[in-house]
Amino acid sequence: MKRHVKICICFIIMIACAPSLSRAQESMDKLWGDAVVKLRVEDATRGQLFNEGNYAMFIHWGLYSLLGNEVDGKTYYGIGEWIMNKNMAGIPIDQYKQLAGKFNPVNFDAHEIARIAKEAGMKYIVITAKHHDGFAMYHSKACDFNIVDATPWKKDPMKELAAACREAGLGFGFYYSHNQDWTFPGGGNGPGKDEEGNRATFDDYFVKKCLPQVNEITTEYGPIELVWFDTPGKMPKHYVEQLVEVVHKNQPRALVSGRAGHGLGDYQTLGDMEVPRHNVEGMWESVDTTNDSWAYAWYDEYWKSPKEILSRLIACVGRGGTYMLNIGPRGDGSVPERAEKTLTQAGEWVRRYPQVVYNTDASPWQHVLPWGDVTRKDNTLFLCVFDWPTSGKLYLPNLKTQIASAELLGVEEGESVTWEKAGQWIALNVPPRAPEKLVSVIQVNLESEPEVDPVWALDPNMATEVLAEFASVDNAEKSEKRWMEKFGEWKGVTHVHGLEKGGAASWEIDVLQPGDYNVELTYSGNGRLVWGVAIEGGQAIQNQQNSSHNYQTFPIGWINFPKAGRYNISVKCLEGEVESASLKAIEFTPMH
Incomplete structure (x- = not known):
């Protein structure tokens, strides 16, 4: 839960069941019961x-x-x-x-x-x-x-x-x-x-x-x-x-x-x-x-x-x-x-x-996932799927807690979801089409408190963008950068820069499905820059691309992960006006 030393908040939950608009809504209300927070101001405590x-x-x-x-x-x-x-x-x-x-x-x-x-x-x-x-x-x-x-x-x-x-x-x-x-x-x-x-x-x-x-x-x-x-x-x-x-x-x-x-x-x-x-x-x-x-x-x-x-x-x-x-x-x-x-x-x-x-807490993954995001209530996870996997598999990387049950919400009477272990990951078996136009929701009930290794992991189905904000830096700087597109219209990134002395950004990456992945970098800078991407102890690739002032994404090439497991990936700016290079993100797309 969110906490602050200046505030002591008592939690009052109203037990209520709003009129249902559909059988699907009735099913959801029955499933969730009285834990849905329907706070009105007159019933709320300070800060609630x-x-x-x-x-x-x-x-x-x-x-x-x-x-x-x-x-x-x-x-x-x-x-x-x-x-x-x-x-x-x-x-x-x-x-x-x-x-x-x-x-x-x-x-x-x-x-x-x-x-x-x-x-x-x-x-x-x-x-x-x-x-x-x-x-x-x-x-x-x-x-x-x-x-x-x-x-x-x-x-x-x-x-x-x-x-x-x-x-x-x-x-x-x-x-x-x-x-x-x-x-x-x-x-x-x-x-x-x-x-x-x-x-x-x-x-x-x-x-x-x-x-x-x-x-x-x-x-x-x-x-x-x-x-x-x-x-x-x-x-x-x-x-x-x-x-x-x-x-x-x-x-x-x-x-x-x-x-x-x-x-x-x-x-x-x-x-x-x-x-x-x-x-x-x-x-x-x-x-x-x-x-x-x-x-x-x-x-x-x-x-x-x-x-x-x-x-x-x-x-x-x-x-x-x-x-x-x-x-x-x-x-x-x-x-x-x-x-x-x-x-x-x-x-x-x-x-x-x-x-x-309402009345939910932060994701145990601590960051967005390639297909969407997660909120949590006690031992229950709500998987909010913005990009539905057409493969029929939705992956939860490095979830260590046992799943008790899983259900696809928003459908008639709910729909149970099966799952299977995939190495240290969990693969949920889902329908090939998303049930919701905007965001589909899968409720996952765990047997105990969620325990997750939040390391960035490459999804086998879709592109995974890993921000420079999560990088370790060597001989380089990592800081927040904010600017206005129009007056008062703020944009911002956390970027890696100061790469002119052979500096590098690096990430630990977890790979479930080995093979070739297309690598793209999002960056800004001056003129044509040569970037290098390398797997520690493995393949290294490099390519020259033009720069932009507002962080465009450019392809670098394919890189191969020979087997499942953890890898250390590094990015360097090798040639050009290296002092102008500003790295926002690296993206991996499985080539299959």
Whole structure:
């Protein structure tokens, strides 16, 4: 289970059986019984929606949504909530504040948003109370630059959404930008003087606006599950301590996000759009968005498909964490139709397989497998198969624990699955066609706690990608690299670099089926590079390929594993602008 020293969580499981939509659903409910977690906010203990619900909705909505990334007829590409900033449109404060007079979100529907979140399978909602632009999306008494006092709409949408969440059994929480405030004197990256021309300090902002507003959002909107602070920058520790104290005093059940700063949050928050590749200890969350921008951008139609949403959700749960997925309503308050569609289609799958997502723990393999991913509940494994093997065999590498039973879920009355030993592996005998369009699920019940050797293993059916993140390095460096494709649209890899002094990346690889495997490398660099791949004590191959700036995959050649067993594989950059070489992954595909 996820644990944190600051939180002691009592686990309450409601015994319930939702009405079945099909015989298959009835079979699943009967199979799983009362262990399916169907938490409602009123029944949850502190942190339980986060720790067991594992899935939440993030909402970025504000004055910036009215612009949708277009200013004076020009489109600015990047994350919409930063449109005012000098790195995007650079809108002057007075001009930006005038937008409030045009902000009239008549199509905002709190109950509709709560419905979408609930149908998506999410357990709570966190929405922007104040972003970096300083505009309060609630009725703040601390500053008149707020949605009630400064707009023609004159309503407090947070009152409505808090009530709608309680009615739907969802938790409710606020995002609050505690350090940055671009419109209030003294705020982070804000004006240095007040309206009278007097010098303003951060303490002025903190005392007059920040602390009072955090007190408001934690006292005027009922029970709060979470307060999500952001971008602490160089904010001194004593300020953060005061904010955390206010949250915990006013809302004893509420968690504070890891981005409060100075290690004072109740859990860890990863980087924007970051889904980890290896298991992460403790309580943590990944924050992601349904397209590329957090706030609404008129041009952004690059929506994550239902299958991609499920892949990223299950990856977070399978690594031991929680997934919070964002939507960006338009300036009129409506939710983009394609965002709703993809969320609800993914949610239909979650409703069929709640035991895969809720109150489950990390995969004992500690990383993704070639065919999909795994979540765990006690001695039960849920195999989430994204790429169904047409051979009729699904392989579990190096599972040492005995299997008691296995069943294919989502079919009439369930379907038993047989298995057999294949060396130190287990081969499950499965139908040649996947039963599910999105993700098929096999439930494997073990005789005891799962024991697995998490070494990377080459699947006999399909390509196996092994990331540089899992490599050992010799005379080279391994580090995280992050960059923005568009402003605020973060991408990242853990790469091996610094190979110019004969350095190498190496992995221990387990091979079940001997023979030839096609080897491909994913890398970036300058010009044509010569790469070498070698088996310790065995075959070595090398090839020249062109480079890319954004990590393309290039073939190197076939390599032979003469027998089943463990091998040490190394990769070196041999010729060309070796100092530019950056290795992301190696991939093996069986040639049979």
